Amino acid sequence: MIYLDYAATTPVDQRVLDVMMPYFRENYGNPSSVHRLGQKAETAIDSAREKVAAVLHCKPEEIIFTSCGTESDNFALRGAMMARRNASGETWILTSKTEHHAVSKTAEQLEKEYGFQLEWLDINKHGGVSPESLSKAVCNNTVLASLMLANNEIGTINLIADLAKIAKANHILFHTDAVQAAAYLDVNVEKLGVDLMSLGGHKFYGPKGVGALYVRKGTKLLPHMTGGGQENRQRAGTQNVPYIVGFAEALRLTAEEREARTAHVKPLRDQIIGRVLEEIPDSQLTGHPENRLPNHASFVFKDVDGNLLLQMLDSAGFACSSGSACKTGNPEPSEVITSLGHSLDWALGSLRITLGVDSTPEHVDSFLKALPELVEKVRKLHN
Ligand SMILES: *Cc1c(COP(=O)(O)O)cnc(C)c1O
Numbered sequence: 412m413i414y415l416d417y418a419a420t421t422p423v424d425q426r427v428l429d430v431m432m433p434y435f436r437e438n439y440g441n442p443s444s445v446h447r448l449g450q451k452a453e454t455a456i457d458s459a460r461e462k463v464a465a466v467l468h469c470k471p472e473e474i475i476f477t478s479c480g481t482e483s484d485n486f487a488l489r490g491a492m493m494a495r496r497n498a499s500g501e502t503w504i505l506t507s508k509t510e511h512h513a514v515s516k517t518a519e520q521l522e523k524e525y526g527f528q529l530e531w532l533d534i535n536k537h538g539g540v541s542p543e544s545l546s547k548a549v550c551n552n553t554v555l556a557s558l559m560l561a562n563n564e565i566g567t568i569n570l571i572a573d574l575a576k577i578a579k580a581n582h583i584l585f586h587t588d589a590v591q592a593a594a595y596l597d598v599n600v601e602k603l604g605v606d607l608m609s610l611g612g613h614k615f616y617g618p619k620g621v622g623a624l625y626v627r628k629g630t631k632l633l634p635h636m637t638g639g640g641q642e643n644r645q646r647a648g649t650q651n652v653p654y655i656v657g658f659a660e661a662l663r664l665t666a667e668e669r670e671a672r673t674a675h676v677k678p679l680r681d682q683i684i685g686r687v688l689e690e691i692p693d694s695q696l697t698g699h700p701e702n703r704l705p706n707h708a709s710f711v712f713k714d715v716d717g718n719l720l721l722q723m724l725d726s727a728g729f730a731c732s733s734g735s736a737c738k739t740g741n742p743e744p745s746e747v748i749t750s751l752g753h754s755l756d757w758a759l760g761s762l763r764i765t766l767g768v769d770s771t772p773e774h775v776d777s778f779l780k781a782l783p784e785l786v787e788k789v790r791k792l793h794n
């Protein structure tokens with residue numbers, strides 16, 4: 412099997428697994444316990460927090476460890492909206508239709524079930540949000556804007572530093588979902604200028620089921636997990652020590668090896684984009700042609716059943732994706748793809764190929780040899 416689905420998840424780096432292992436059976440203490448085993452676990456969490464803070468250029472106490480990227484997004488949105496409404500009565504949230512469901516469904520729930528007001532920002536044809544569309548949507552009742560650093564389905568990178576500047580000038584909070592971006596982009600919160608930022612371990616060779624939320628000092632969030640005083644009294648529950656240790660090491664390695672990893676995947680990605688558009692009739696790139704994640708190629712093909720194409724690719728030995736992993740098996744077109752303005756005959760035929768550390772030129776070559784025929788085959792079955 413040739414794995415071309417690194418945006419869905421990545422294998423755990425052996426070096427990450429090695430630092431995690433002692434925290435399952437040797438140093439298994441509860442970080443809240445007073446005895447030495449507990450202190451050892453607490454020290455491990457502290458140094459993990461410092462490692463993460465060093466990559467993000469923030470203070471360790473501004474990091475909250477969570478159970479996944481989805482939880483970080485939920486906590487940022489729900490926590491900030493609830494806290495600000497309680498404090499000042501403000502109720503507006505601004506986000507976009509190209510966000511991951513962890514953000515968009517949370518925003519919808521805040522509107523439908525909790526009485527907040529939601530505005531979807533205009534997106535451009537590459538699925539990005541322009542600073543102008545944010546400025547024109549801000550009103551004096553706005554609490555928060557949430558816009559992702561890089562899109563998981565179409566790879567487009569948003570101009571977060573510019574967007575966050577507008578938020579700051581208007582005294583609104585700015586959250587960015589950097590879960591997909593962190594594998595390749597700088598997640599320095601000072602440069603980005605964000606108040607809240609979500610990360611998830613399994614998108615950068617860390618374990619699944621662990622994430623982090625950066626919370627700028629002074630930003631109030633209403634806790635959604637109540638109980639003990641863990642995570643600076645902001646997120647109750649005994650910390651998942653081995654996973655947090657693994658998350659921090661994976662992020663450290665990602666920052667350290669960012670340039671090398673980028674240099675490895677980018678030419679392969681460019682080869683895929685170039686050859687697919689050249690060799691497959693009625694094909695279009697989705698997302699921004701240049702300003703996109705270096706490992707990310709995504710397309711729509713006219714009159715192609717995307718799910719059938721994925722199954723055929725799977726039978727031929729290639730693991731790819733159509734939009735986000737959660738939508739596989741669902742015949743509805745992806746909201747991200749339709750929000751780009753594609754009609755149904757194009758939108759149902761989306762394909763995402765994402766590369767990673769184990770991708771090779773041979774993988775790409777055999778994929779590019781197989782794809783045109785498979786697309787043709789699916790088209791014939793379709794019509
Ligand atoms: C994967 C992903 C998430 C969800 O993260 P989990 O850790 O899988 O819950 C959220 N946002 C984006 C952009 C993602 O790519």
